[in-house]
Amino acid sequence: MVDWTAERRSFVEDRLGGMERPGAAAGVALADLSLRPRLGVKGSGAIGWMKRQAVTVPTQDNTAVAHGAAMLVARLSPGEALLLDNRGGKVMERLAASLPPQGDGGAYPVPRMDTHAWFRLGGPDAPRLFAKLCAVDLRPEKFPNLSVAQTMAARLPVIVIRQNLKNDPHFHVLMDSASALYFWDCIVDAMAEFAGVVESDG
DSSP states (O other): OOOOOOOOOTGGGGGGSOOOOOOOOOSSSEEEOTTOOOEESSSSHHHHHHHHOOOOOOTTTTEEEEEEETEEEEEETEEEEEEEEESOOOOHHHHHSOOOTTTTTTTTOHHHHHHHEEEEESSSTHHHHHHHHHOOOOTTTSSTTTTTEEEEEETTTEEEEEEOTTOOOOOEEEEEEEGGHHHHHHHHHHHHHGEEEOOOOO
């Protein structure tokens, strides 16, 4: 079971800072959201369990949907979903407490807080940046809002979820926490071409 009260450090804490340029016009902005709550649910009963918990669930694989104002639910397969809490509210904590480690009705928790880092890339040039790192075409006309891709980027397996914010495409990117520093450095290096900045988690 996830301990939501545990004190955590970002997987890329040593890289944060140094690139912020408040008020600057940036083609791409990168933020580390790894300290925000997230939860995986897996198993033959995963989708049914979430519905019983009154969670809004996408009807198709590799799509996402907003659950209320704070949470994003991505359906990765008929038996797996990823829940991201954009505001650190109590909904995720309640859901995690409702799903015991041994499972419930064919649904089992996946500890994404510990296993996966969570970054957000946004800005008008974000799709062009991904074109340098990822084989999947993430341009708006090819990768609509709330689409999900399970693919490779910078030679790492990643989950990419598009969510439009402030009229610009934004992408939530999750990858193995052990590779977080490497992936962060790859993104920062690629951002130099687009006047990239690092945003605070806000």
